[in-house]
Amino acid sequence: xxxxxxxxxxxxxxxxxxNVGFSLEKGENLSVIGESGCxxxxxxxxxxxxxxxxxxxxxxxxxxxxxxxxxxxxxxxIKYLAQDFDLMPPLTVAENIGKHLSNMYPxxxxxxxEELMEVVEMTELANEKAKHLSxxxxxxxxxxxxxxxxxxxxxxDEPFSHIDHFRKNNLRRQLxxxxxxxNITCIVATHDSTDALSFADKTIVLKNAKIHxxxxxxxxxxxxxxxxxxxxxxxxxxxxxxxxxxEEKSRKKILVYPHEISFSKNSEIKVEVIENFxxxxxxxxxxxxxxQEIFIENPSKLKEGAKVxxxxxxxxxxxxx
Numbered sequence: 001x002x003x004x005x006x007x008x009x010x011x012x013x014x015x016x017x018x019n020v021g022f023s024l025e026k027g028e029n030l031s032v033i034g035e036s037g038c039x040x041x042x043x044x045x046x047x048x049x050x051x052x053x054x055x056x057x058x059x060x061x062x063x064x065x066x067x068x069x070x071x072x073x074x075x076x077x078i079k080y081l082a083q084d085f086d087l088m089p090p091l092t093v094a095e096n097i098g099k100h101l102s103n104m105y106p107x108x109x110x111x112x113x114e115e116l117m118e119v120v121e122m123t124e125l126a127n128e129k130a131k132h133l134s135x136x137x138x139x140x141x142x143x144x145x146x147x148x149x150x151x152x153x154x155x156x157d158e159p160f161s162h163i164d165h166f167r168k169n170n171l172r173r174q175l176x177x178x179x180x181x182x183n184i185t186c187i188v189a190t191h192d193s194t195d196a197l198s199f200a201d202k203t204i205v206l207k208n209a210k211i212h213x214x215x216x217x218x219x220x221x222x223x224x225x226x227x228x229x230x231x232x233x234x235x236x237x238x239x240x241x242x243x244x245x246x247e248e249k250s251r252k253k254i255l256v257y258p259h260e261i262s263f264s265k266n267s268e269i270k271v272e273v274i275e276n277f278x279x280x281x282x283x284x285x286x287x288x289x290x291x292q293e294i295f296i297e298n299p300s301k302l303k304e305g306a307k308v309x310x311x312x313x314x315x316x317x318x319x320x321x
Contacts, residue, residue: 001025002047002153002185007055009042016042018209019055024202026152027183029176031190031200031217033232038206040189041083044155047187048080049073059153079151083158085142089131093122096130097144116144119178121171135162143175154179154186160195172199193233197221205229223319230255235284235295237261241321243290244269244312254320256312258284258297267309276301 002024009017016039024030032040045051050073052066059077067073074080087096098113117123120140130138139162146154160168176199179186188195196203197217205213205220213220213229224230227238237256242248246268271287271294278301285296302308
């Protein structure tokens with residue numbers, strides 16, 4: 001089990017993390033999200049042991065002492081994949097993946113490399129030199145290399161940022177299925193809501209150097225505590241309650257995702273259509289609700305300037321208040 005207590009870090013006098021604490025069971029997947037510069041990468045470096053903290057980090061009740069106490073920074077049972085991939089350019093894909101595997105059992109090594117190339121979909125490029133690979137291909141090789149000597153804890157910093165969208169979804173499914181099968185604990189620092197929602201057991205949100213919110217992905221998405229948290233998962237509307245409930249007099253606001261609003265001919269709540277944005281399976285409709293800019297998802301585009309009714313589930317409104 002991983003446990004952090006009062007973990008803090010500053011660059012000069014600027015605090016990056018202050019008194020961060022959480023625990024993670026073996027085999028669990030944690031996503032760490034937040035705006036750029038919130039401390040996601042720093043948190044991974046602290047856990048791995050590249051940076052020193054006055055707080056405490058434990059793995060299976062044993063304290064990890066960090067770079068001030070270790071001649072070689074980093075822990076052998078942890079693998080950390082940074083945003084720079086650190087491959088050996090003259091070596092092939094297969095050679096890079098197997099670089100730190102023992103040569104004592106060549107057949108076993110070859111089988112392990114082949115297994116990992118399948119996981120990251122690089123089998124066809126096994127003999128290609130790393131210097132000839134694209135950024136996304138290099139990222140996949142670096143990911144496989146991090147798994148070569150199977151870690152107990154895997155730390156991934158924006159692991160799919162360079163990978164083509166069409167390949168990313170399948171790769172994510174394969175990787176997290178593999179980690180689950182091997183019971184490998186994983187922490188992913190990401191700005192991608194798919195990483196945070198689809199594969200994580202827990203999610204923490206960093207802001208102003210602290211844990212701003214934490215919970216399961218379902219909890220944070222379905223009941224976001226504030227607009228900042230909700231916005232990390234995509235478009236969000238912050239709507240004045242009095243614009244939805246005619247008898248409401250307060251200045252309360254509720255958070256509503258675009259897909260939670262629908263158009264209704266019979267509704268007394270009217271919006272003016274401002275603009276249509278094609279999103280593939282739907283259009284994102286920009287509208288005006290009593291001076292508020294509201295985004296709504298709809299299967300088809302609507303005529304700009306049209307006045308149309310909208311509705312939101314009363315149960316949802318009651319939940320979000």
